[in-house]
Amino acid sequence: MSAILTTTRLTKAFDGHEVVSNVNMSIQQGEIYGFLGLNGAGKTTVMRMMMNLVKPTEGEIEIFGEKLTDHSYDVFKRMGSIIEYPVFYDKLTGRENLELHCEYMGYHNLKAIDEALDLVQLKVSDSKPVREYSLGMKQRLGIARAITTKPELLLLDEPINGLDPVGIKELRKLFKLLSKEYGMTLLISSHILGEIEQFADTIGVISEGRLIEQVTMEEVRGRSSDYLEIVTPDLTKAVMILDSKLGLRNYKIIGEQIVRIYEPGVAASDISRTLLMNGVDIDSINKKTSSLEDYFLESIHGGGVSA
Numbered sequence: 001m002s003a004i005l006t007t008t009r010l011t012k013a014f015d016g017h018e019v020v021s022n023v024n025m026s027i028q029q030g031e032i033y034g035f036l037g038l039n040g041a042g043k044t045t046v047m048r049m050m051m052n053l054v055k056p057t058e059g060e061i062e063i064f065g066e067k068l069t070d071h072s073y074d075v076f077k078r079m080g081s082i083i084e085y086p087v088f089y090d091k092l093t094g095r096e097n098l099e100l101h102c103e104y105m106g107y108h109n110l111k112a113i114d115e116a117l118d119l120v121q122l123k124v125s126d127s128k129p130v131r132e133y134s135l136g137m138k139q140r141l142g143i144a145r146a147i148t149t150k151p152e153l154l155l156l157d158e159p160i161n162g163l164d165p166v167g168i169k170e171l172r173k174l175f176k177l178l179s180k181e182y183g184m185t186l187l188i189s190s191h192i193l194g195e196i197e198q199f200a201d202t203i204g205v206i207s208e209g210r211l212i213e214q215v216t217m218e219e220v221r222g223r224s225s226d227y228l229e230i231v232t233p234d235l236t237k238a239v240m241i242l243d244s245k246l247g248l249r250n251y252k253i254i255g256e257q258i259v260r261i262y263e264p265g266v267a268a269s270d271i272s273r274t275l276l277m278n279g280v281d282i283d284s285i286n287k288k289t290s291s292l293e294d295y296f297l298e299s300i301h302g303g304g305v306s307a
């Protein structure tokens with residue numbers, strides 16, 4: 001695989017305040033890149049810079065091997081996007097909206113419009129104006145518009161926002177289809193970790209304008225590990241006992257009542273017995289596997305903070 005999009009030290013400041021700082025991203029051809037960050041982390045600003053809607057204060061963006069400039073028309077022709085909510089002529093039908101878009105793009109291929117509508121499961125012959133569409137239908141029409149011109153790279157900013165579970169499931173299927181069957185590269189932003197992990201090949205985590213992680217899902221899965229989680233009102237004493245009586249060193253304290261033990265081969269029964277014998281109350285002790293959520297929270301908070 002080779003990189004289709006890279007950013008180098010990408011930075012954006014508004015009124016002297018940096019909202020994107022030194023971002024180095026690398027998106028590989030054919031993958032689904034999940035761009036994860038809390039609200040206000042800087043996702044939209046990065047994606048707007050990639051579409052040349054906002055100028056970087058510093059740094060560079062390279063797409064399809066070309067440095068992005070105001071004159072990168074050929075690059076933009078090969079891209080599709082929905083940045084924030086898609087806007088339509090709401091008195092026109094979905095198909096009429098797509099026809100206008102293609103005309104504007106100089107892309108004369110009516111068959112491609114029908115194909116795109118079909119792909120997102122909107123009826124080609126629907127005479128309903130867009131103003132009567134549900135949010136999910138509008139979102140799908142936005143994607144149809146973004147893919148009619150058969151882009152190689154598709155940027156979707158929070159496409160699952162506000163959708164119901166059925167709508168989310170359909171979009172998830174569509175993302176995979178576009179990537180696996182049509183060979184498109186997708187950059188999809190979201191603040192919902194549980195969603196991103198279901199379709200992304202690589203995840204980039206942005207926090208306060210900084211890309212703090214870029215990792216393949218394969219690596220994340222490889223790093224996941226089993227641990228024992230003890231919830232106790234006597235955390236300080238529990239940790240002292242684990243240390244002195246059981247010689248355990250590989251643990252992490254989470255908040256005020258939780259300690260996680262990562263040592264392999266240590267039995268929960270031995271631990272609870274030792275703690276109880278030494279007068280430590282235990283609310284619960286459970287075997288768990290670290291999830292992407294733990295990983296994400298650790299990336300953002302530098303560890304030690306529970307959700």
Ligand SMILES: Nc1ncnc2c1ncn2[C@@H]1O[C@H](COP(=O)(O)OP(=O)(O)OP(=O)(O)O)[C@@H](O)[C@H]1O
Nearest residue numbers: 014019037038039040041042043044045046158191
């Ligand atoms: N045009 C602008 N002028 C001033 N500040 C801006 C502008 N655009 C974005 N910001 C600020 O930049 C920060 C990042 O915003 P951005 O929209 O990129 O975040 P986000 O991760 O996409 O969050 P959300 O999902 O809430 O849109 C925010 O603090 C926002 O207020």
